[in-house]
Amino acid sequence: MASTRDIRRRIKSVKNTAQITKAMQMVAAAKMRKAQQAALVGRPYAQLLNVMMAEAASGAVGFSHELMQARPVKKRLVILVSSDRGLCGGLNGNLFREVAKLDKNTTVFITAGKKAAAFIARTKRNLAAEFSYKDTPEYGEARAISKSAQQMFLKGEVDAVDILFPRFINTLTQSPHTVPFLPIGKLAAVSAGIGAEKTELASHDTAEVYEFEPDEKQVLGELLPHSLNFQMHQILLETKASEQSARMVAMKNATDNAKQIIKDLTLEYNKLRQANITKELLEITTAQMALG
Amino acid sequence: MAATLKLEIVTPSAKIFSEDVEMVTLTGIDGEMGILPEHMPLMTQLASGEIHARKDGKSIFLAVGDGFVQVTRNQVSVLTDMAIKADDIDEAKAEEARQKAENRLTQKLNDEETATVQASLMHALTQLNVKRRHSR
Numbered sequence: 525m526a527s528t529r530d531i532r533r534r535i536k537s538v539k540n541t542a543q544i545t546k547a548m549q550m551v552a553a554a555k556m557r558k559a560q561q562a563a564l565v566g567r568p569y570a571q572l573l574n575v576m577m578a579e580a581a582s583g584a585v586g587f588s589h590e591l592m593q594a595r596p597v598k599k600r601l602v603i604l605v606s607s608d609r610g611l612c613g614g615l616n617g618n619l620f621r622e623v624a625k626l627d628k629n630t631t632v633f634i635t636a637g638k639k640a641a642a643f644i645a646r647t648k649r650n651l652a653a654e655f656s657y658k659d660t661p662e663y664g665e666a667r668a669i670s671k672s673a674q675q676m677f678l679k680g681e682v683d684a685v686d687i688l689f690p691r692f693i694n695t696l697t698q699s700p701h702t703v704p705f706l707p708i709g710k711l712a713a714v715s716a717g718i719g720a721e722k723t724e725l726a727s728h729d730t731a732e733v734y735e736f737e738p739d740e741k742q743v744l745g746e747l748l749p750h751s752l753n754f755q756m757h758q759i760l761l762e763t764k765a766s767e768q769s770a771r772m773v774a775m776k777n778a779t780d781n782a783k784q785i786i787k788d789l790t791l792e793y794n795k796l797r798q799a800n801i802t803k804e805l806l807e808i809t810t811a812q813m814a815l816g
Numbered sequence: 817m818a819a820t821l822k823l824e825i826v827t828p829s830a831k832i833f834s835e836d837v838e839m840v841t842l843t844g845i846d847g848e849m850g851i852l853p854e855h856m857p858l859m860t861q862l863a864s865g866e867i868h869a870r871k872d873g874k875s876i877f878l879a880v881g882d883g884f885v886q887v888t889r890n891q892v893s894v895l896t897d898m899a900i901k902a903d904d905i906d907e908a909k910a911e912e913a914r915q916k917a918e919n920r921l922t923q924k925l926n927d928e929e930t931a932t933v934q935a936s937l938m939h940a941l942t943q944l945n946v947k948r949r950h951s952r
Contacts, residue, residue, distance in 0.1 A: 568831045572893055576886050580859055664932040737860040
């Protein structure tokens with residue numbers, strides 16, 4: 525049977541753990557607000573970008589770009605976006621369960637985030653490239669990822685590119701989500717920040733005929749890669765927001781659990797203490813009776 | 817009242833400008849162009865430089881980075897990676913950014929870093945140019 529000292533020691537250790545998880549919860553909450561904010565400010569830009577893509581596409585009839593070329597899919601590239609650190613509940617685990625469903629032989633991966641890279645290496649899947657991104661993802665980091673995917677697609681090394689990332693639904697829910705990246709089938713709308721409805725590109729009936737300067741090939745040729753880069757950036761921002769909110773929830777649960785354990789242990793400790801006192805009293809009285 | 821057109825300038829981090837103006841002058845990839853209301857629909861690429869808008873007879877200057885421009889009959893939408901009003905440019909800060917970028921360029925960088933540094937150098941230079949032209 526555990527002595528009172530053992531229980532006291534355990535209570536102390538659980539208390540320390542609770543303190544740490546509580547601190548992590550606070551930090552994650554602050555970072556989450558920042559990450560959500562960062563993902564939201566890109567919204568007007570995304571909207572305007574979508575409008576321009578729609579109008580440009582309807583204005584340039586019969587235009588086709590290499591990035592829009594659909595081929596029979598023999599090899600697929602998946603850009604796997606995960607967090608850098610653990611302690612964020614089932615966020616990465618859920619993501620990797622999706623990965624496990626994919627065919628090992630026909631899928632190559634580009635990873636963003638340390639956890640993703642470690643998982644792909646551990647399960648011996650094909651890794652094409654490995655990227656990292658900071659706590660506040662920068663546009664340059666997104667561009668690097670998006671560019672290397674575009675290059676692989678253009679070279680014909682892969683025939684389709686998808687992005688797998690933890691979509692932010694709300695603070696309590698994030699679910700793994702796959703979005704097609706390449707080829708650009710129909711000009712799909714760039715998702716406009718967190719929680720935005722996936723809007724279809726509104727094609728205008730009164731399609732105005734646009735003049736292009738210098739020509740549509742040039743303008744669209746720049747616009748398409750740009751919108752891909754921007755989409756990648758939005759996804760990185762969204763992943764960050766998901767990570768922070770998942771961590772916040774996980775840490776809150778951990779803190780609550782620790783508090784419960786402390787309560788149980790304290791109860792047990794008091795019971796034991798009482799039992800000990802009773803036992804001692806009994807011993808004293810018995811001793812006295814024997815003497816008297 | 818003179819006819820107006822709406823000028824909208826949006827960057828990934830904010831909506832910088834959204835006002836009705838009488839005329840917009842901007843630097844396209846093929847040179848400068850002036851846009852008046854009832855301009856024909858146009859799509860073009862924006863080169864980094866200056867956007868000049870006339871409103872109520874007054875001039876507003878903005879420094880902008882690369883991007884895209886869409887013109888419809890009464891609206892000019894500008895998508896760019898950087899935009900800042902001439903009055904808001906901090907010359908010392910821009911100068912510092914320029915020097916930092918130039919120093920970085922002398923170091924060994926990979927392609928991606930070079931692109932980023934060059935972009936920030938462009939931004940700083942554009943801001944300085946615009947500021948200096950209008951501070952006199």
